[in-house]
Amino acid sequence: MSEYTNFPQAEANAAFTHDVENMPTELENYNMYTNDALLQKAIKRGGAEWAEEDLQKLGQLCGSAEVIEWGNESNKVKPRLETHNRYGHRIDEVIFHPAYHNLMSTSKGHGVAGDPWANPKKGAHVKRAGSYYMIGQVEAGHGCPITMTFAAVPTLMKDPKIAAEWIPKVLNTSYDPRNVIHTEKESVTIGMAMTEKQGGSDVRQNSTRAYPIAERGSGQGYELVGHKFFVSAPMCDAFLMLAQAEGGISCFLVPRWRPDGTKNPLQVIRLKDKMGNASNASSETELRGAFGWLIGDEGRGIANILEKVAMTRYDCILGSSAAMRQHMTQIVHHTSQRKAFGDYLDKKPLMQNVLADLELEAQASALIGFRVAESLDNLQAGDQDEGSLMRMLTPVGKYWICKRQPGHAYEAMETIGGSAVMENSIMPRFYREAPINTIWEGSGNVQCLDVLRAMQKDPNSLDAFFKEVALAKGSDKNFDAYFAKLQNEFTNLENLEYRARSVVEKMAIAVQGSLMLRYADSAAADAFIAGRMGENSGNTYGMLPQGLDLASIIDHARVEF
Ligand SMILES: Cc1cc2nc3c(=O)[nH]c(=O)nc-3n(C[C@H](O)[C@H](O)[C@H](O)COP(=O)(O)OP(=O)(O)OC[C@H]3O[C@@H](n4cnc5c(N)ncnc54)[C@H](O)[C@@H]3O)c2cc1C
Secondary structure (H helix, E strand, O other), X not given: OOOOOOXXXXXXXXXXXXXXXXXXXXXXXXXXXXXXHHHHHHHHHOXXXXXXXXXXXHHHHHOOHHHHHHHHHHHHOOOEEEEEOOOOOEEEEEEOOHHHHHHHHHHHHOOOOOHHHHOXXXXXXXXXXXXXXXXXXXXXXXXXXXXXXXXXXXXXXXXXXXXXXXXXXXXOOOOOOOOOOHHHOOOOOEEEEOOEOOEOOOHHHOOOEEEEOOOOOXXXXXXXXXXXXXXXXXXXXXXXXXXXXXXXXXXEEEEOEOOOOOEOOEEEEEEOOOOOOOXXXXXXXXXXXXXXXXXXXXXXXXXXXXXXXXXXXHHHHHHHHHHHHHHHHHHHHHHOOOEEOOEEHHHOHHHHHHHHHHHHHHHHHHHHHHHHHHHHHHHHOOOHHHHHHHHHHHHHHHHHHHHHHHHHHHHHHXXXXXXXXXXXXXXXXXXXXXXXXXXXXXXXXXXHHHHHHHHHHOOHHHHHHHHHHHOOOOOOHHHHHHHHHHHHOOOOOOOOOOOHHHHHHHHHHHHHHHHHHHHOOHHHHHHHHHHHHOOOOOOOOOOOOOOOOHHHHHHOOOOOO
């Protein structure tokens, strides 16, 4: 017998130090759709009941242990750049973990990159919003090329020849990651390259130049010389780019391969070392005479690419709302199985105050995203007022919801405690992802300035916005007072640029209040108004006033297996 096991029975028993107790079960194998009443109601309201079956299937898939693990794995093993092959040929190829491709294939397969354009009908955008909202709860990084591909369609449509060649491949629901010319593919993805070193928000500073190969004009070939400081998803098959042509800043579609089958000199210099969004490669790229087709007129580049940018901003709203929903399911699951000081944490009054407040934020954010989706459907059906509403709601929502995401992530982590800081929890990934949506696609200030721009360019947009908010008038006196104060902000337009953050924040809370009063459960609507528009609204989560039905608000984030 070894000297180490030669001890009395009581001592041997002591080798078993403890049972693991008071720890939650894994949060996996649940249906993200059937467990989300707010989402189901949004689908019905938007007229997308026809998509129920597909959404249920996707909900089950997104909540499955396997797909959750794809989210983790695709971020643990970062993409790697191979600039040349072993024989020294330039390839500019990024190698991803297979889990990334699985996620891409799932999103493409469920039409997230284009279905509403391919099959426009009532509820098409709302259905896609629901799908994006669920897959976004799993993983955000792959959402970048999915969003850019979806968003490219309105810009691609500006040139009929380009549209005919590219859009069917954009809308195809298969996924083909091969590094080959687009003519050999049925399905493509599209990226976007605007930002240069000297200017991101102010793309008028772009220094990349474009020279016509023969003729000038939309659909003609040009050669581009310059650089792009941020090019995400560099394995996309083509990129919408801005460059200076003779007629001014212009929009181009630059493919990875030239039409003659040779490698386009769109050279990836390096991948960015990002704090989050790890599964998604973002690169610095140089254009050494890269071939591109002009889209639209020379000099109209910013206007033409902005149609794409409006769509990517909308997806930022959906993505940030999805993240908040994931935070909520995590923390309600955890606190309902974790006891401290004699009871489950989700039964403790102070914790209930925090959980319910975070849930209100998540619900109010999602409602804006689904409302923009409805506007898109209505606009596609010809309702121009809905276009004006969307024009305003998008920057308002992008500003506020993306800005609320980082604080929401951190507060959610705190409700879990120490385990949420560990890298084998989903929370550090969501925390590192959180500041990105607010920075890219127009940072906070730029969104506020865009609200002012919308007022100038489309005078109907502010009216359409107020009309939407006013739909809840008369249902709560705090709401009515808040709305009246907001309207007063616009009686004197002096210093509006200086005041823009303050005004846009109020616009966001006002429209959230209106949507909550109309579409959320009454307990949540009452609490939102009391917490955000009442006299005692606080500066951090967990300061809701008394007398609210917090348990039922929290229940909305509780999932059943
Ligand atoms: C992970 C990641 C991926 C990205 N991928 C892409 C991509 O694929 N393609 C692409 O084109 N770009 C991409 N970007 C770039 C991104 O869009 C820019 O970083 C963003 O537009 C801001 O530009 P900038 O970094 O140059 O900052 P700047 O433009 O210098 O802005 C800095 C700050 O100044 C503020 N600001 C700007 N103008 C004003 C003003 N008039 N008044 C007050 N404040 C103002 C901004 O809001 C911002 O907060 C990516 C960025 C990140 C982080």
